[in-house]
Amino acid sequence: xxxxxxxxxxxKLDLNFKLLVKRYPxxxxxxxxxxxxxxxxxxxxxxxxxxxxxxxxxxxxRELHLWLIGFLPIAGLFIGLLYHYYGKDIASGNNLxxxxxxxxxxxxxxxxxxxxxxxxxxxxxxxxxxxxxxxALQMAGGIADQLTKPLKLSKDxxxxxxxxxxxxxxxxxxxxxxxxxxxxxxxxLIGKLRYNTIFPAFAAAILASEITHLWQVKHTVYHIASVxxxxxxxxxxxxxxxxSFGLCAAMFSKSLRFVGGIFKKVKYPPLRPFIGGLxxxxxxxxxxxxxxxxxxxxxxxxxxxQQLPAYxxxxxxxxxxxxxxxxxxGGEVTPLFFIGATLGSALSMVLPLxxxxxxxxxxxxxxxxxxxxxLACTVMAMELFGSQCGIYVxxxxxVSYLLSGHTGIYDKQVIGEAKHSRFSNxxxxxxxxx
Numbered sequence: 001x002x003x004x005x006x007x008x009x010x011x012k013l014d015l016n017f018k019l020l021v022k023r024y025p026x027x028x029x030x031x032x033x034x035x036x037x038x039x040x041x042x043x044x045x046x047x048x049x050x051x052x053x054x055x056x057x058x059x060x061x062r063e064l065h066l067w068l069i070g071f072l073p074i075a076g077l078f079i080g081l082l083y084h085y086y087g088k089d090i091a092s093g094n095n096l097x098x099x100x101x102x103x104x105x106x107x108x109x110x111x112x113x114x115x116x117x118x119x120x121x122x123x124x125x126x127x128x129x130x131x132x133x134x135x136a137l138q139m140a141g142g143i144a145d146q147l148t149k150p151l152k153l154s155k156d157x158x159x160x161x162x163x164x165x166x167x168x169x170x171x172x173x174x175x176x177x178x179x180x181x182x183x184x185x186x187x188x189l190i191g192k193l194r195y196n197t198i199f200p201a202f203a204a205a206i207l208a209s210e211i212t213h214l215w216q217v218k219h220t221v222y223h224i225a226s227v228x229x230x231x232x233x234x235x236x237x238x239x240x241x242x243x244s245f246g247l248c249a250a251m252f253s254k255s256l257r258f259v260g261g262i263f264k265k266v267k268y269p270p271l272r273p274f275i276g277g278l279x280x281x282x283x284x285x286x287x288x289x290x291x292x293x294x295x296x297x298x299x300x301x302x303x304x305x306q307q308l309p310a311y312x313x314x315x316x317x318x319x320x321x322x323x324x325x326x327x328x329x330g331g332e333v334t335p336l337f338f339i340g341a342t343l344g345s346a347l348s349m350v351l352p353l354x355x356x357x358x359x360x361x362x363x364x365x366x367x368x369x370x371x372x373x374x375l376a377c378t379v380m381a382m383e384l385f386g387s388q389c390g391i392y393v394x395x396x397x398x399v400s401y402l403l404s405g406h407t408g409i410y411d412k413q414v415i416g417e418a419k420h421s422r423f424s425n426x427x428x429x430x431x432x433x434x
Contacts, residue, residue: 045211076273119329134331140169191417246403249369276326340366
């Protein structure tokens with residue numbers, strides 16, 4: 001082909017592409033966010049894999065060497081000093097990400113990723129009661145926001161980037177990409193979804209989850225053996241369970257804020273986790289076991305298999321609140337899974353629904369009430385337990401969401417639309433200001 005014909009062909013293709021873009025303006029948007037999501041998926045999925053493997057190592061090491069728990073106050077002091085002297089601007093954690101979505105300002109520092117990783121591993125290695133979701137989201141946000149300048153993203157694009165990163169972090173750390181995407185669109189603005197981020201959120205969550213699987217990281221499998229037929233009575237039982245989960249969620253959120261206020265009376269911040277560590281050691285010695293510290297995955301699995309005592313969820317609430325209010329790192333979500341699953345298991349003593357179903361309902365419903373994300377939690381349950389539990393789980397999550405009021409574990413959530421008319425005056429307020 002001659003040079004003249006080649007130039008003519010290139011010109012024709014370029015013209016056709018411009019006409020195609022003009023007719024279908026979504027095409028460049030899809031191409032742009034597909035490439036960005038591939039990048040996010042690779043980076044965040046790999047970071048989640050490293051984090052989950054590190055967390056597994058920390059848990060196994062602690063259980064093999066229980067004397068490590070004696071160093072929990074020292075670990076707390078280390079975390080406190082690290083954040084007090086080098087991380088004051090990132091100490092708000094997930095709330096910083098929410099602030100960045102609402103009002104993009106300065107770049108989220110990359111050290112957020114490093115500090116939250118080190119803090120969480122130290123918390124779990126030495127016996128704190130914490131989770132992993134907070135770490136996954138903050139690692140993801142810290143990684144993603146470094147791309148803002150090189151990719152020359154606008155303020156709106158940066159919002160979308162952080163939402164996609166949250167979706168990727170959540171989806172990859174729990175192996176629930178669909179729930180991760182919805183959670184990212186739902187968690188920062190109560191009562192509304194940001195649908196213009198739907199493609200990046202789903203793409204990043206799915207890709208990050210697949211990358212984590214490629215690293216051969218295994219997620220815990222939960223099983224609901226049987227789900228009863230839908231009937232009026234069974235739906236009423238689900239409603240009653242949802243009420244219990246909603247009250248539990250509200251109690252957790254309010255107690256976390258109250259105990260956090262008590263710890264803040266200690267003027268020198270690094271001493272707060274040191275004191276919290278001492279309190280936790282006394283509690284662990286008094287209990288005589290380690291079943292309530294760390295993630296508590298074995299007990300969560302057990303709650304699906306048999307009826308557990310009613311005090312399990314209460315003890316986990318206490319230890320988790322002390323851990324997080326004192327300033328240890330990790331997050332609230334996996335402990336909330338423990339609290340909800342064990343509460344649901346205990347409710348089988350009074351509600352004639354299968355133990356596994358009630359445990360599964362509690363697993364996500366308490367989480368829904370504390371994070372104000374009922375849609376994400378309903379989808380999460382169907383991803384984890386199967387779609388057959390969907391109706392029961394949806395009832396529990398929605399009722400818990402409504403009953404928990406405008407409280408939550410994320411102070412910087414904005415109330416986009418009140419949950420119902422009684423709270424109509426709360427619209428457009430911060431959760432932390434209520």
